[in-house]
Amino acid sequence: MALQSCAQDAMWCDMCESAVVLMHCNTCLINLCKGCVGEHLLEGAKDHKVVRFQDRVSDQHSNKCTSHPDKLSDLFCQDCSQPICSHCIASGGHSNHKIVLLKIIIQERKKILVRDQRVFTRFSLPSYQRFAKKLQIKLMRVEFEYQRTIESITRHGKKRCSEVNKIVSILTSEAMKLKKQQVQRLQQQIRETERQISFIQEAMNQTNDLMDSQSLIAVSSYIPKCHFKQLPEDIQITTPTFEKKELNLIPDHLSLFGSLKTDGVETDFKFIEMPPALWSSPIKDLLEEPKVVSTIETKHPSMLYNVACLGRDTIFTTGNDDVIQRICLKNDNNANFLDFIRTLFVPDFIRTSSGYRPWDIAVNREGNLIYSDRDSGAVLVVKDGKATVLLKSIYWIPLNICTTFSGDLLVIMNSNDHKQTKVVRYSGNTEIQSLQFDEMGQRLYHSDDGHKYITEIQSLQFDEMGQRLYHSYDGHKYITENGNLDICVADCQVGSVVVVDPSGKLRFRYSGVEPTLNNNLFCPRGITTDSQCQLLISDIGNDCIHLTDQDGQFLRYIDCGLEMPWGICTDQNDNLFVAECKSKKVKKIQYQK
Incomplete structure (x- = not known):
């Protein structure tokens, strides 16, 4: 009984189907006995990678035939959009269907990975990294410009009497409010840019992992990251300046003291679309x-x-x-x-x-x-x-x-x-x-x-x-x-x-x-x-x-x-x-x- 159970559990050579499996070809995804290795190496012009069965790449064994789960699939039916095996062909279930090698389908899907990797490495990541540096520089400039504007307001206020301190406070508060809004926008964009960089790096890691995979399911599950098509291009930052007025009398009206020139003040981030050729052109x-x-x-x-x-x-x-x-x-x-x-x-x-x-x-x-x-x-x-x-x-x-x-x-x-x-x-x-x-x-x-x-x-x-x-x-x-x-x-x-x-x-x-x-x-x-x-x-x-x-x-x-x-x-x-x-x-x- 024990011998019968052991025989049922044994894996047999895919070529002779009579000897126990000792070796495996990672290229063709088939199991081999010791006696069939030499014959298999002589088949075709492939670069066969035969290893011990326990050293096989386990990920490559996930391509199972849809109709025969115990069989490995090396073919793909384009009419049925599913992996198939030699038993499927022999049964006649895919007669007159367009059959291609499974590895060709995987290679075609990997071309998308290669394209996305190229875009991530050469365009998306460097562009966002440069944009992040620009944002930090612009943030420092905004801090400096607002400090200079506030100092200008303060200096002008000191030339006036103490009666205008309230006016100074009002204008300073207005400037600080504008500053807070622009700084918040810049900080928000910095966080968003860092998040995009993280997403791009994560996507690059994903494509790198999938490039080493021979799994149709894993490779086909990849969704192209088209939301990285926008690249940051430039930052338009303008800050208010203080327009002071010389007075002979101390008025109680804000406009006579001076005002913040807010025309044209903006915190705008410019993005451009990548040319479609970078995403759609085949390799x-x-x-x-x-x-x-x-x-x-x-x-x-x-x-x-x-x-x-x-x-x-x-x-x-x-x-x-x-x-x-x-x-x-x-x-x-x-x-x-x-x-x-x-x-x-x-x-x-x-x-x-x-x-x-x-x-x-x-x-x-x-x-x-x-x-x-x-x-x-x-x-x-x-x-x-x-x-x-x-x-x-x-x-x-x-x-x-x-x-x-x-x-x-x-x-x-x-x-x-x-x-x-x-x-x-x-x-x-x-x-x-x-x-x-x-x-x-x-x-x-x-x-x-x-x-x-x-x-x-x-x-x-x-x-x-x-x-x-x-x-x-x-x-x-x-x-x-x-x-x-x-x-x-x-x-x-x-x-x-x-x-x-x-x-x-x-x-x-x-x-x-x-x-x-x-x-x-x-x-x-x-x-x-x-x-x-x-x-x-x-x-x-x-x-x-x-x-x-x-x-x-x-x-x-x-x-x-x-x-x-x-x-x-x-x-x-x-x-x-x-x-x-x-x-x-x-x-x-x-x-x-």
Whole structure:
């Protein structure tokens, strides 16, 4: 009887089903006897991880078949949305159903974990940590400013007679009340920010734990933390000031003594939405070898400089003439109908109103073409085939332009004497911000009459220390905004790419890698980004494209037989378009799977 009970309790090898289990494969999640280990290791091209049965990863054994709980599941029925085993297949219960490996489902779910981990680590946590430091600084400033205001009230009161002490008390009480309200708001926001940091760290710990799990139930139970999409951006704090009045008589009326100027007093916390690409873009792998998908001829007579994408089926190009060419890509079965409607009334050739060549082109969210005209000092928008002036500057020359995730327009501008360069963000025709210097007082961008491409830089001219971000001597500069809102400027003159955060704080400089592809100096021209927040930089000195991650770490070269690559852009599918200057051709390149 004891022997019968022992036999019933024994676990049998999943392969031969006749020998007692001694080993376990953590990769395939099957139990093995000693005699079947060798045969199992020869199966397939998997990296089998066979361990002693008692050393198996217990968490991986939680994937049980729904219909046969005593069996482990290595398959998943997508029609039934449940794990199944080989017995389920043999029984015919899932005939004509779409069956996939369970590990593929787990891997797909883990891609969400990887994406969230990337957002937490690179964006959410650092942003909230910086915001927490800003809050502490602002709190100290509020304390200081209120103390100064109260001292101003008190000093003015001491100049008066003792009869006005009551007035002083009233104003001081009013100031203290306002101070209490603003301090409470700041303290409340500090607590909320610390709580958000704690939530983010907790979410990161959760995703880290789940990344090590092979449990479908555990991984599928994960709910993406979409409530961290808002990132703190800035703090607007204003405090009241005391406006004193000189009196010859001691009045009994408060307004004659002075009052707190409360107009504009606010305690406001500004948050911005993360670009959807950070949360919705799938993780893409690079192709082993990039490939040219198509080569597009243009009709520019001498040189080709710029290329800009509209959707998936239309590009605009400019060269060394006064014409902007619209090119509809042929044989594109995925052409977007909305993009087609947007360009329906746009002619194939658009001539600049000034007769000079357009310096740069961009496409806004509405699908309208925008171009800068350096010689007329204007930026124009083309609607229904007609160009109208969007903005014009007297003392600054607009060069390269772009539209931003938020819908603003960013313009790189040179001073009339070509001694200063700045990047300006416009909302409509209103200037919002300007960047020029880094934290050490050095110029971020060199001033010149050359190219500067932009996708988002607000209005950048100086850094936090009042130093120039951009240098002022001859050289070409291109600029773009990354999906993480970084601002990236490629400066050919100094051979580097300058990357700052949305507030203008310098993040890093990329100066290429040594040795370069063709052993020539790194000379960046065009710059763009993709859905993975990777940077792509055209290098005319080495006839190639540099691909880096969002932190400036070099990933690979893309050459594909390029000749003098100039302007570049990416479309919605992360296809890369490269304008070859001398050949006047645009090459469409696929570099991701």
